[in-house]
Amino acid sequence: MGFEEMWAALLPVGRDEATGGYHRFAWTPHELACRAWFLDEARRRDLVVEHDANGNMFAWWLPADGSRGDGVLTGSHLDSVPGGGAFDGPLGIVSAFAAIDRLRERGAAPARPIGVAAFAEEEGARFGVACLGSRLLTGAIDPARARALTDGDGHTFAEVLHNAGLDPDAIGPDEDLLGRIGCFVELHVEQGRALWSDGRGAPVGVASAIVPHGRWRFDFRGEGDHAGTTALPDRRDPMLPFAGMVLAAREAAERNGAVATVGKVRVVPGGVNAIASSVTAWLDARGPEDEAVRRTVAEVDEAARVAARPHRVSVDLAEESYTEIVDFNLALRDRIAATLGGPPVLPTGAGHDAGVLSARVPTAMLFVRNPTGVSHAPAESAEPADCLAGVDALTAVLDDLARG
Structure with missing residues (x-):
């Protein structure tokens, strides 16, 4: 299944027909449907699925020797803000699966594991804390505080996890999992119009930093x-x-x-x-x-x-x-920029799981340009050709990094 087919399958889930906005809050039926889609795509590719205690999901393409360390992780999130756009989060996950398909079509044999991540409650739309899944994974939030968070209906995070079949007492840092991630590269729709304003006509850019x-x-x-x-x-x-x-x-x-x-x-x-x-x-x-x-x-x-x-x-x-301000790993950023032939490098005012993970593993981000500049709203957009250019860029980056 190619990028276009995967995108079409996700597009209707959680969409308000009247406004065009999306309502995919963590562990609600629409977001659970997106999670089921993720697992189906992983299994279709015979990827090794892994769940951590915090509700994050991972799908790994392991090298021939079955080694699991020093992995190259990509992906993003599936949840949305209230009335959000289609691209924020899912674009990075659909592109990740599509990039793996392209590598396999080329007969690539990665020396390092390549993983696709779907992080939980990135937007914080349900429990109020953004990037909750990655914050728990890295130890950036106290598990006791997280368990006590409540949604608008008074349900605690602990209660919701329990109802989803997870153990609320087990949430928190996962040192084994973090130790197996060699780097993380997140592809995301640009939230703004800097790439359109750059003057070079580049459909893909590389992040330099996330502002406080x-x-x-x-x-x-x-x-x-x-x-x-x-x-x-x-x-x-x-x-x-x-x-x-x-x-x-x-x-x-x-x-x-x-x-x-x-x-x-x-x-x-x-x-x-x-x-x-x-x-x-x-x-x-x-x-x-x-x-x-x-x-x-x-x-x-x-x-x-x-x-x-x-x-x-x-x-x-x-x-x-x-x-606080996140300066992405300079060596990783420069390597990616060189692989892509010198794309624009720009900061962003939007928070991401990559920013949280940067405290524990080398991270970087790719942005696909957005003609409207709008995000967190139905007018959020990316041209089909630019989305495919993003898949091309991510494929090249994963191919380079997975060689060692």
């Missing part, structure tokens, strides 16, 4: 009351300081050369004719350096507290995840 980024939760607590019978001076309305916090995020980001977004909010009780008793809002902040991001968040926090005082509303701030 994180998520913070603001909890505003006031007092619920009747919208029609409560005088304005008597209200403790958390929506007002929340609104101030949203405006402050934009202003702080502009001052510090960063970006800040409030894209998720939860209002309790959520009635049209009721004053809210509490508001929970999530801030996403990213910037060129750690100081710019930290300063942005601190300024938003201070502005929220100032806005809350006149309304007698309390404010609590919690950091849910943070990743």
